[in-house]
Amino acid sequence: MRFTCATKDIATAVGAASKVVNAHTTVPILSNVLLQADGGKIAVRATDLELTLEHAFPAQVAEGGSVTVPAKLFASYLGNLSPGTLELTGTPTRTSVKCDRSNYDFHALPADEYPPLPAAARGSQLSIAAKRFRDGIDATIFAASSEEARGAVLMGTLLEVDGNAVTMVATDGYRLAKFVTTLEGGADGSEKYIVPSRALAEAARNLGAGEEIAINALGAQSNQLQMSSGDVTITVRLVDGQYPNYQQVIPAKFDRTVTVSTSQLIGSLRRAELVAGDRASMVKLAVANQTLIVTASSDVSGNAYEELEIEQTGDDLTIAFNARYLVEILNHIKNEKTVIEFLGPLSPAAIRPLEPLETGQQLYVLMPLRQ
Numbered sequence: 513m514r515f516t517c518a519t520k521d522i523a524t525a526v527g528a529a530s531k532v533v534n535a536h537t538t539v540p541i542l543s544n545v546l547l548q549a550d551g552g553k554i555a556v557r558a559t560d561l562e563l564t565l566e567h568a569f570p571a572q573v574a575e576g577g578s579v580t581v582p583a584k585l586f587a588s589y590l591g592n593l594s595p596g597t598l599e600l601t602g603t604p605t606r607t608s609v610k611c612d613r614s615n616y617d618f619h620a621l622p623a624d625e626y627p628p629l630p631a632a633a634r635g636s637q638l639s640i641a642a643k644r645f646r647d648g649i650d651a652t653i654f655a656a657s658s659e660e661a662r663g664a665v666l667m668g669t670l671l672e673v674d675g676n677a678v679t680m681v682a683t684d685g686y687r688l689a690k691f692v693t694t695l696e697g698g699a700d701g702s703e704k705y706i707v708p709s710r711a712l713a714e715a716a717r718n719l720g721a722g723e724e725i726a727i728n729a730l731g732a733q734s735n736q737l738q739m740s741s742g743d744v745t746i747t748v749r750l751v752d753g754q755y756p757n758y759q760q761v762i763p764a765k766f767d768r769t770v771t772v773s774t775s776q777l778i779g780s781l782r783r784a785e786l787v788a789g790d791r792a793s794m795v796k797l798a799v800a801n802q803t804l805i806v807t808a809s810s811d812v813s814g815n816a817y818e819e820l821e822i823e824q825t826g827d828d829l830t831i832a833f834n835a836r837y838l839v840e841i842l843n844h845i846k847n848e849k850t851v852i853e854f855l856g857p858l859s860p861a862a863i864r865p866l867e868p869l870e871t872g873q874q875l876y877v878l879m880p881l882r883q
Contacts, residue, residue: 513549513577513602519611521569522554522598523590528718528744529558530587532565544580545587546626547602549573553743558583559627561749563711565718566629568743578623581607586618630736630747635729638673639697642741645725647871648680648691649716651844655689655876656682656709665753668706673699681758682709686879687837688761689844693872696724705729705737706755711748715739718746762877763860766853768826770799771866774850777804778842780818784808785835787816794881795835799854800828808835831857832881838863841876857883 529545537543537560546557552573557566579602589609598611604622608615649669657666662684670681676698680691719725722741730736730747738747784795788808795816798805802824808816831854842850847865854861863876 513547513573513579514575514600515549515554515571515573516597516599517554517569517571519590519593519596519598521571522556522600523587523593525554525556525567525569526581526583526587526590528567529556529565530583531717532558532560532563532714533583534560535584541580541621541625542627543582543584544621544626545583546578546580546623547600547607548578548623549576551576557626557629561627562708563714563749564630564747565714566745566747567718577602578626579603579607580621580623580626581618589616589618630730630738630749635731635734636673636699636703637697637729638678638695638699638727640678640693640695640725640727641871642720642722642725644693644871646716646720647869648678648693649712651691651869651872651874652680652682652689653709653712654682654840654844655684655687657684659684663753664708664751665706665755667709668751668755669709669712670755670758671703671705671707673703673705675699675702681755683756683758683761686834687841688758688877689841690758690762690875690877691872692875703729703734704755706751706753707737708748708751711737711739711746715746718744761860762862762875763855766855766862768799768829768854769824770804770852770854771823771849772804772820772852774842774845774848774865776820777806777850778839780806780820781835781839781842784816784818785839787813788835789813792881793835793837794832795838796830796832796883798828798830799824826854829854829857830883831861832883833861833878834881837878841878844876845874 548555554571555568601608607618672679719741725741728738795808804820804822806818845865849866
């Protein structure tokens with residue numbers, strides 16, 4: 513194969529694809545990215561067999577074909593090029609690049625060894641505004657578990673589709689994030705997909721340029737999900753399993769409510785967490801007389817005490833939380849005011865912005881700590 517293209521275009525495509533490559537893979541071909549020249553475009557693909565990303569860009573193709581190149585090495589090389597044009601020539605064992613007055617040769621592996629794209633049998637087809645999808649991903653995936661020992665289901669994010677509504681849920685068993693929004697094109701009935709949160713992070717990073725994202729279930733059992741926008745397509749194998757009944761975690765009603773400045777509460781919690789110091793990062797919140805008192809104590813560090821003005825309804829309450837978890841939730845609330853609803857010192861609390869986002873509704877649930 514042989515083509516000429518802008519250095520910026522190929523650097524962007526290879527850089528995005530290389531992030532999918534598993535640095536610890538024991539299959540040599542999976543350490544490479546695949547470049548395919550067809551017509552006036554080059555498609556760059558990378559996969560770890562669970563997640564596949566394909567990014568296309570325009571080029572002047574003199575000779576069609578396919579080559580593979582070591583992903584990390586090639587991405588680093590391209591990232592250090594100045595803006596301009598380059599010419600790439602590929603054979604089954606070597607990829608040569610000419611740019612200005614430099615020539616580089618990279619060892620390659622035969623392109624026909626590269627895994628094929630996932631089966632294209634289609635199931636449900638959905639579409640969603642790109643901003644709604646990005647906001648939903650940002651609002652939820654941080655709450656998914658990062659520990660493999662807890663299982664793949666909790667490392668995934670639930671996409672629950674019902675007609676034109678979609679609910680995104682992530683939980684690690686201690687906290688829960690929920691985002692409800694609408695689709696541009698919905699399903700006839702209801703569908704549930706458990707999507708690896710890593711794949712959604714890649715989708716948010718790579719599919720944001722367009723206005724709309726197409727989502728398709730693939731495979732005879734709809735066990736893969738394809739997300740695409742413009743010249744970028746991400747295909748991921750869905751998690752096989754039963755997602756926890758998250759509705760049971762959310763209390764049906766609350767009897768106490770606090771409305772507080774989001775930024776002030778974040779600041780108080782961060783300072784108190786420094787004193788708490790232990791693994792649980794325990795801070796106590798005492799609600800009384802339209803005041804929120806944040807305290808923490810440690811035999812090593814000392815004591816923390818801060819007061820915040822709030823709007824309070826219901827009885828007084830003292831409850832303890834993991835400060836780091838609470839701060840992470842508050843960091844995803846983009847409103848000046850946060851509403852926290854309580855049922856008791858040992859019941860989960862609900863946290864939400866006073867005014868919802870234009871793109872969807874956020875809700876967070878956090879388990880308290882025993883004092």
